[in-house]
Amino acid sequence: MVYPTIGILGAGQLGRMLALAGYPLGLRFRFLDPALDAPAGHLAEHIHAGYEDTATLERFSAGLDAVTYEFENVSVAAAHFLSERLPVYPPPAALEAAQDRLVEKTFFRNLGVATAPFAIVDSQADLEAAILQIGLPAMLKTRRLGYDGKGQIILRESADAATAWAALGDAPLILEGFVPFERELSILAARSRNGEIACFPLIENHHRDGILRLSLAPAPDITPALQSAAEHIALRALAALDYVGVLAIELFQVMSNEFQVTTGPNSSDLSLVTRHSSLVVNEMAPRVHNSGHWTIEGAETSQFEQHLRAVLGLPLGATAARGFSAMVNLIGALPDPAVVLAISGAHLHLYGKQPRAGRKLGHITLRAEHEDLLRARLEQLQRMIQ
């Protein structure tokens, strides 16, 4: 196999960017996705069919050297079917753990990693009990198939429970407590078939309406201890899943106060000694991730190339940031490319999709050698494309 062919389940923008990163490595690609005008279909072979039919999977897998996926809602049965025939990475077990919020949170809890408080909700009675256990506000979420804020409802008071149950109660649910976080971060780590591991610098993420809008990388004001804590979480997850590929873990940075008893006239006085940051896992994605798009220009190796290197058992690439990057998602409407490209250091990425409200149509990565310059360019961009 001079030029290996990789099969990818899903032909969206992540698949498209995987192919763009993989062609220079001499790879060829075949996508499976029922969508007719899928972003990756413009630049590779694309079988327009669903993921469940074994005859389709046979046809898809013929002659492939390895299979991976660009989204985590591929059925585990399909992944297992393929993995009996050829290497499938990340391993189907990782897919299984990531597809169900309850399994996922339990997985991290069993690793000794902090998560938001959670409780299983299979009935309206479960929901009442869960609210008592976790408190309000809390999020009621479907255990499966949620993304970009879909399949979740916030509960602010007990009276919200009935409405939320009526809306989501057809599916298995989970109630998650709120974590009073300082900010949202993510860590992207890769593990190769040969066991090599590499982590990218922590990324700061800003969501609105449940959709990622802006990522800053490297995340500002990260101490080596916090980076190390994030990598420690990633390493434990990679090892536990015998993972291969890029794994994204979304985190909350939480400020904890440390007190000590002061021996004053009133012996029960507590005084604040230190405030320190700790990390709570929100969720993981067993694939390349929107918060890692900045790596195309902003890191020595992109997350897309890194994923392919890992899947093929090639040495992993350097993950150091090159300067400072800001990634802005383009949602619902396309900007004028001439306006974007007039900004020095702006890199435009369009996915070739037809515009539609709420749809991720592309992203822009701004890169600069200095953080101040990056901030200035980001303000310029945000004024222009609003």
Add this chain to the structure above:
Amino acid sequence: MVYPTIGILGAGQLGRMLALAGYPLGLRFRFLDPALDAPAGHLAEHIHAGYEDTATLERFSAGLDAVTYEFENVSVAAAHFLSERLPVYPPPAALEAAQDRLVEKTFFRNLGVATAPFAIVDSQADLEAAILQIGLPAMLKTRRLGYDGKGQIILRESADAATAWAALGDAPLILEGFVPFERELSILAARSRNGEIACFPLIENHHRDGILRLSLAPAPDITPALQSAAEHIALRALAALDYVGVLAIELFQVMSNEFQVTTGPNSSDLSLVTRHSSLVVNEMAPRVHNSGHWTIEGAETSQFEQHLRAVLGLPLGATAARGFSAMVNLIGALPDPAVVLAISGAHLHLYGKQPRAGRKLGHITLRAEHEDLLRARLEQLQRMIQ
């Protein structure tokens, strides 16, 4: 045209890298090339046919927003045929000037730019006369269709003339004198449809057997005056050709000695006052160029994206280098990707071609933040892939 479609004449590695740079801009591509297994055909629509048939050109051009080419030996007639139907950049006149070594050298001479001494050779008698005029050694070259050292013979003594004439005399020829250069450089400049111009930093090139082997960028030890002199040449050429797209100009750096008469006992004594560098044009290519491949990782904007921005009339991108880069061509044989990718900062680019002696199969760009580190990595790579 939300997502413009660009037609490209030629589907080799340059076309492939144009498409890889253009997809993120939301562009779509259609290639025309008679080769069946062409590098760009793996990732875009590819019409397998020659460039001369007007029915083919009609079919190729239907629905395109603009046409460009990835090699300069497209017939001018075909370019004119297309340019009556849709925007064709670079303009066919630039193609015409670059296709014929005599026209090309005359073009630069008329701009007041230094070239190697040259003379037209249409007969054996012309050749004898040209040797007398230019001296030996000299290169006898076909005026058209030469590349990578093909179609040229070195003449070291008068007796070589007859053999060289017998080998090449069927085609119109040019005799070129040798330029005693210090090193070979190239400058890549872009001019947009709206007249904006941007130049990349000078590149140092190393050839063997007429084929580019290694480029260093930015070229070491370049004074601002030399960069400025190169840009001045590029700007004159771009303006004279009403050029649109990336233009590559290969240059010789020549050391000139400046003397002055000393008023000593012997009044004819000359003493060396200064040595300074000047530039002599070797040739130009009206397209993206092998010596610019380092820009993919080593510059803020790649030459491929820059060319497409120019052709579409979009703002040009920043051309500043990001650290130091060395580009090594992979000729004839493929290295083990695992060996290459184990080097930190190594970026592998394979073109998907079947290996064959003398064939450009790919390139590796090494990038480092410091020149010393780049040198060390380059030595490591050269030991590994030799």
